[in-house]
Amino acid sequence: MTKSFYIISLGCAKNLTDSESMAYLLENEGYILTDKIQDAQIILINTCAFIQDAKEEAVREILKAAQIKELNNDAKLIVAGCLAQRYADELKDEIPEIDAFVGTGKYADIIKAVKQAEAGNKTCFTQDIDCDIKETQRKIFTKKPVAYLKISEGCARNCTYCVIPKLRGKYRSRKLEDIIKEAKNLANDGYNEIILVAQDVTLYGIDLYKSKKLVALLTELNNIENIKRLRLMYAYPEGLDDDIINCFTKLDKLQKYIDIPIQHINNQILKSMGRSTSKENIIALYNKLKSAVPEIAIRTTFIVGFPGETDEQFGEITDFINNYPFDKVGVFKYSQEEGTPAAQMTDQIKKQVKTKRYNTLMRHQQKISRGINNSYIGLNTEVLIYDKIESNIYLGRTYRDAPDIDGGVIIASDEELIIGKYYNCIITGADEYDLQGKVIKDEFSQ
Numbered sequence: 001m002t003k004s005f006y007i008i009s010l011g012c013a014k015n016l017t018d019s020e021s022m023a024y025l026l027e028n029e030g031y032i033l034t035d036k037i038q039d040a041q042i043i044l045i046n047t048c049a050f051i052q053d054a055k056e057e058a059v060r061e062i063l064k065a066a067q068i069k070e071l072n073n074d075a076k077l078i079v080a081g082c083l084a085q086r087y088a089d090e091l092k093d094e095i096p097e098i099d100a101f102v103g104t105g106k107y108a109d110i111i112k113a114v115k116q117a118e119a120g121n122k123t124c125f126t127q128d129i130d131c132d133i134k135e136t137q138r139k140i141f142t143k144k145p146v147a148y149l150k151i152s153e154g155c156a157r158n159c160t161y162c163v164i165p166k167l168r169g170k171y172r173s174r175k176l177e178d179i180i181k182e183a184k185n186l187a188n189d190g191y192n193e194i195i196l197v198a199q200d201v202t203l204y205g206i207d208l209y210k211s212k213k214l215v216a217l218l219t220e221l222n223n224i225e226n227i228k229r230l231r232l233m234y235a236y237p238e239g240l241d242d243d244i245i246n247c248f249t250k251l252d253k254l255q256k257y258i259d260i261p262i263q264h265i266n267n268q269i270l271k272s273m274g275r276s277t278s279k280e281n282i283i284a285l286y287n288k289l290k291s292a293v294p295e296i297a298i299r300t301t302f303i304v305g306f307p308g309e310t311d312e313q314f315g316e317i318t319d320f321i322n323n324y325p326f327d328k329v330g331v332f333k334y335s336q337e338e339g340t341p342a343a344q345m346t347d348q349i350k351k352q353v354k355t356k357r358y359n360t361l362m363r364h365q366q367k368i369s370r371g372i373n374n375s376y377i378g379l380n381t382e383v384l385i386y387d388k389i390e391s392n393i394y395l396g397r398t399y400r401d402a403p404d405i406d407g408g409v410i411i412a413s414d415e416e417l418i419i420g421k422y423y424n425c426i427i428t429g430a431d432e433y434d435l436q437g438k439v440i441k442d443e444f445s446q
Contacts, residue, residue: 004032006040008061009141011048013197013233013404015081017150019046020138022080022102022110027139029111037068042076042114047083049167051335058083066097076117078102080110082167088124101126104153104168108134129169130154135178140191143386144420145228146403147191151179151217152198156206157236159263160274160341161306161334164199171199173208180220187226190420193384194221195231195402202239215243222251228422229384230254231402237262237285238277248293255399256296258289263303265320266313273306274341279320286324297400299328304361305354306334307345314357318364327372328406329365333358366432373430380440383409383425385417396425398435407433415439 005026009019022044023033034040043065047058062079069075079091080102088101099117102110103126116123133153140147155164156171183194196217198204205213221230230253235244237260248256264270265279289296302317321329333354336343383396386403394417396409411417411425417439429436 003041004034005042006037007044009046013148021136023139024137044078047081049082049086105129105131144190145192147186155199163337193229197233200236222253233259259299262300266316297327301330304357305349308347325368370432376427409435
């Protein structure tokens with residue numbers, strides 16, 4: 001009898017690529033993907049455990065799946081990813097409905113885990129997070145023409161608040177030729193916007209080739225005929241050197257967009273966070289980017305409520321984004337993660353203070369974003385149409401908008417637009433998150 005599987009992928013785009021790999025392996029073994037969890041013989045949940053909110057979301061999904069499993073005695077529940085890697089022992093006792101755990105270094109063993117579960121054996125594949133990357137094909141879950149492409153695994157940074165190195169292991173780059181091969185296959189299959197993801201893309205190649213190879217990788221990707229857009233996600237500020245910055249002007253397919261996780265701007269807090277940069281260096285990098293690539297869209301993230309953060313130190317962030325405005329800003333409330341140096345710091349900030357600072361910074365950024373977005377009114381820009389929400393209303397993205405995390409362009413059109421195609425549009429309105437626009441007649445970009 002043909003068996004089906006249902007998959008829930010939580011967390012970041014890097015996690016999504018792992019889910020896609022496991023889905024491919026399951027289909028290759030003869031399992032059929034279903035969109036109804038109650039019909040699945042295999043329920044696979046790929047989890048995130050980066051911060052408390054992510055852990056709570058993962059546990060909620062596991063508990064819901066456990067309830068469904070009670071109604072279907074044949075179903076097997078597999079928990080994969082960061083939560084499995086971090087808390088397998090605890091989850092075994094607290095949620096006995098789980099049949100198998102697959103850690104972050106063992107995604108390629110998903111079939112072994114499933115077969116053991118089907119045989120009635122409880123198993124835990126969480127060994128060796130520093131293992132070599134095993135190349136597998138993927139079942140792409142994103143809508144065409146967008147696909148994520150992970151270029152490395154693990155992390156080489158030592159941020160005091162972050163548990164990722166303990167969950168994902170040391171920084172390991174994929175071979176350049178393997179990435180190029182996968183990118184060509186994606187492009188030939190209609191995925192022409194390729195988004196490179198890693199914990200830090202700037203370090204690509206440092207382990208494998210003993211020198212950074214991101215520029216070489218981008219150059220080769222730019223030469224692939226069927227790729228239209230390349231996008232970089234997660235570039236640590238200390239790793240953004242002149243060679244990488246020059247790529248934004250030299251490589252025509254590389255979108256003028258960069259996600260730089262700054263996390264804070266006060267030097268004392270940056271030092272306590274274990275960040276290898278300073279306020280002065282961050283300002284210099286910002287100015288260099290804006291000078292070299294005036295139209296570049298910069299996204300960043302900040303952590304508020306880090307241990308010891310004073311009102312004055314928090315205020316430096318709002319002053320900073322006033323003077324150096326960012327197109328997009330994500331804000332996280334500091335999460336006290338066991339096993340990290342920051343969790344042992346004595347001057348932890350109260351939850352209500354974190355929430356107040358979070359709300360203050362978000363409101364501040366909304367005003368800045370609205371002002372930036374208003375500046376695009378009246379301008380023409382290329383828009384990728386990715387969804388239709390009403391009979392004549394479409395959602396699109398410009399080069400300034402990454403999928404899932406950024407806003408986009410709301411397009412009104414009486415004529416049918418093609419999902420996955422690019423149109424030249426004029427921007428007619430804006431708010432703090434989205435632009436509004438309309439297609440310029442007879443201006444079909446692709």
